[in-house]
Amino acid sequence: MIDLYTWNTPNGRKISVALEEIGLPYRVKPVDITKNQQFDPHFLSFSPNNRIPAIIDAEGPGGQPISVFESGAILLYLAEKTGRFLPRDLRARVPVLEWLMWQMGGFGPMPGQVHHFLMQPEGPARDYGLKRYHAETQRLYGVLDRRLAGRDYVATDGEPSIADFAILGWAWRHDRHQVPFDALPNVAAWYERMMARPATAKGFEVALS
Structure with missing residues (x-):
């Protein structure tokens, strides 16, 4: 299961779209940036740039959890994890x-x-x-x-x-x-x-x- 920390922004929607298209199970963890929740110490522990989106994949490489921040990095991670929407050639x-x-x-x-x-x-x-x-x-x-x-x-x-x-x-x-x-x-x-x-x-x- 992937936890998606996000809000209703263009960068946030990139990832919810990708997760829906790829078909991976995920849970939404809202981070209300209008209330400065992006500065919460727990969120900063895996998204140090205090920006959404970020993900925590409980079933990361080797079956171990992994966190990923920055929307471009998340997209690349999801594509590499699943072999979807990124050509191998x-x-x-x-x-x-x-x-x-x-x-x-x-x-x-x-x-x-x-x-x-x-x-x-x-x-x-x-x-x-x-x-x-x-x-x-x-x-x-x-x-x-x-x-x-x-x-x-x-x-x-x-x-x-x-x-x-x-x-x-x-x-x-x-x-x-x-x-x-x-x-x-x-x-x-x-x-x-x-x-x-x-x-x-x-x-x-x-x-x-």
Whole structure:
């Protein structure tokens, strides 16, 4: 059994989606970041960066418990554990790793800054921050749209990969990023395709209270 420490954020939803898609049994352990529960000493003992999500797998390598923090590391762990959604062939694996790192390094931090500045009082600092980070977020959506031209999934053929789960967690917030899909037909089609998957949809509906 896997304990998933999470909250209703893009990074948290990546993992509930992946667990539903993979079909591993798990229990949700809500960490209410609006109440600073991410600073609880127990949580910090296995998630030292005080960020959700994190997991504890009671049946880790060698049958011994293991904890994993950072959403990208969790996705890689789950894929390696089960042999699902990450090709074993190195040539086929490389694009999945590339697009997973693309999400972790850009398509997450940049929209996250848009979220931050949208909540700030109106003024020059807010305007500058929004202009800078919204432009970069739009650029990243454009990169994704070009990548998805003629493709069903971001990095693999036939079925999605952990890269799709990672990117979808943030595309789920596209309205909040103020990035409509009108000019992103390939992203729009991919998003609809992913959300039509029953396991993916269930991952976004996991109760957190």
